[in-house]
Amino acid sequence: MKPYSPWLLNTNAMLNEAGKKPLYETTANGYRFGVYDLADSCWLVANWPGGSRIAFRLAYSPNDQLDININEKQNGLVIQISSMIGKYEVTVELPNETCPVLRYTTTLTTAAPLLFPFWPRDIVPLGTSSNDLLAEGEILVKQVGTRSGQLYIKLTRPKAGSFLYLQNLTALADYNEATETSAAETVGGEWPEVGFALPPTVKNKPLEAGKSYVLSDAIVAFSEEVAAEEVAMTKQYLDLLAAVYLAMPKPATNYKHWPDILQKGLTDLIDSPGCWSQVDGNHYFNAYVCDYATPPEIMVQLAVLLPLLDYVEWNDAQLMVMKKIKDGLPAFYDEKLKTIVRWHPKLADKLKGEEEQKEPMTMDSWYLHHPLLNLSRLALKGDEAAKKLFLDSLDFSIKVAHHFNYQWPVFYKLDTLEVLKAETQPGKGGEKDVPGLYAHVMLQxxxxxxxxxxxxxxEKSAQKLIGLGFELFYQANNTAFSAGAILRLYKVNKKEIYKDLSYLCLANIFRNVRLWDCNYGYGKNFPSFFTLFPLNDAPYSAVYEEQEVFCALHDYLRHAEDVDLHPSVRLLVAEYIRYLVDRASYYYPTMLPKEMLQDKPKIGEVDPNLWIALEDLQDGWEKSGQVGQEVYGAGNAFGILPRHYMQAQDAGLMIYTDYPSYGFSAKVKQRVHFRLAGDGRLNCHLMIVKTGPAKLPEVVVTLKGNKEPLSGKKVANGNLEYEVPGNAELIIHWNHGK
Structure with a gap:
């Protein structure tokens, strides 16, 4: 028999007592809800139409007798609870047609200084009212590290449905700050012991007496569907996540002037000696500032070159640094193997093996394909040298794919294809998203x-992604590239499986984000809402992977412009991009207080005055820049500026949106017409940005179909700001004569 905790067994038994009456009961959006008093705890029980029940704990005071007072309000309840540890106030917002989710927020005003050495999880799967057996279910997604405090669960006995539970961990910042605890790993558990548990106060940092603290802010989306197939689970997860997202509080975004940020970054990238090394008369970017011990890598050179190309195409600029990078690329081609290699061959013998991959012939599986992808982009833009390197390496890439049957290990030897590390962890498989990255290379x-x-x-490679479910994600940028490649396959052959597989890739992206703001410790110094993590177990976010995902998702929307895309996908992709544009400037150490920066990083040096991004932003109690200052993350600003600013230089203005758009034009004259991505239930920012000393001309912004122009708000530097709905068509024109 499976063991259970006393909290779970006792709660289940008490809520299943014959004749147990709720203090309050109502029906909302087809579900029945009841509030129950279990002496030391107060519970809200949700009843599915099919009969199964889930109990959510609203308040808890061990070995106590709660005094509960319930008052109705519009679409919900306010529950006042007196206890020995203080006074609770619980607000419950019940699902309705406009907002089909449950939300309950629990605030405690403490009666004394309090420590919480242990707190039981807050969800109990009750099963049906006629049976005291616990419901059986499967946890499909749960919190990892400081990612979203989420649980996606399907109930398999009785087959009542599924639900997505999300803790708005932003609301717990006062608790985390006072107790010096992290919100990491607070939502999860093993079935049936699931839910949220307050992080224990192991440092003996108490909550203050007489102060109010939010102890829970949960949002739950329900479904009567028990998704059995991968496609159905993917869409259900995305839909439930979008429903929760619409209901949750979200931080405001603020305009950052990316043209200035880009120029500072470009100057430091070109002029800072710590960014460069020389080999055989050619110049190469270091991976990290002042990292002279590691040989130049082809991935690093191309990861900077391609964003620079985006910028010069947008600005009609000429950058000599691009030629400097290109001149050094042919040295990475190995004539014997007939392929590009990771490390510069002339310095590969400097590698000392201090990390698994730092051996001359060791290949990290994704590292072979990523440079090929960037070479193909250059080739498609007419670069003959890149075309030759790309085409000359393709047969080797195909040979490797066939050798591993399109299922790549983590590390292998480039010359012998001997597997050096088969799996990320025992039983977890290799780099599972590489088949999608390889498919992208082959499509190019x-x-x-x-x-x-x-x-x-x-096509052969893409098929290997089927059945991976929520374990597909190995590295964020590769998973995002996979999404776009597979959507392209769908557009080529109209096989629905490929569109659905692209959704699976995106679902894996969104399960690895942080839908909360880490407003405790050092986290108070930078926004972190909708942060994406680079690996499925990484403890920090990373600039390089985020900026590449940002560009890949823009590309995904471009390919999807004429596709009947799933609505929740449109919503979530646009919102990730909007928050990335707001957050990304804080990867630069110049934007952060020096006391939160690591003095001695793992690699190279951190210069707090240099506009070169840190690789890592950490949890609020950890210093950032622990890995180093990432030269190959320099594409950050060069990716954002060309995708979010339209230039009208002769009018002294630029048009900026923090949502991606369709019909985007780098240069515009007098009038522009474009459509925003996203969902009309959410708004984004539109800015008319002044670029010269003169005042802005008269600008008229209208939504297509509306005669009345929108009213803009004058903000700093003479700019105009508008709030506009997602998925709207905008017409903007201006008078050159004023």
């Missing part, structure tokens, strides 16, 4: 050459 080869064998390779 097909587009470049027209040879159908490359299209066939892309």
């Amino acid at each position: 080869a097909w587009e470049l050459t027209g040879e159908k064998r490359y299209l066939a390779e892309a």
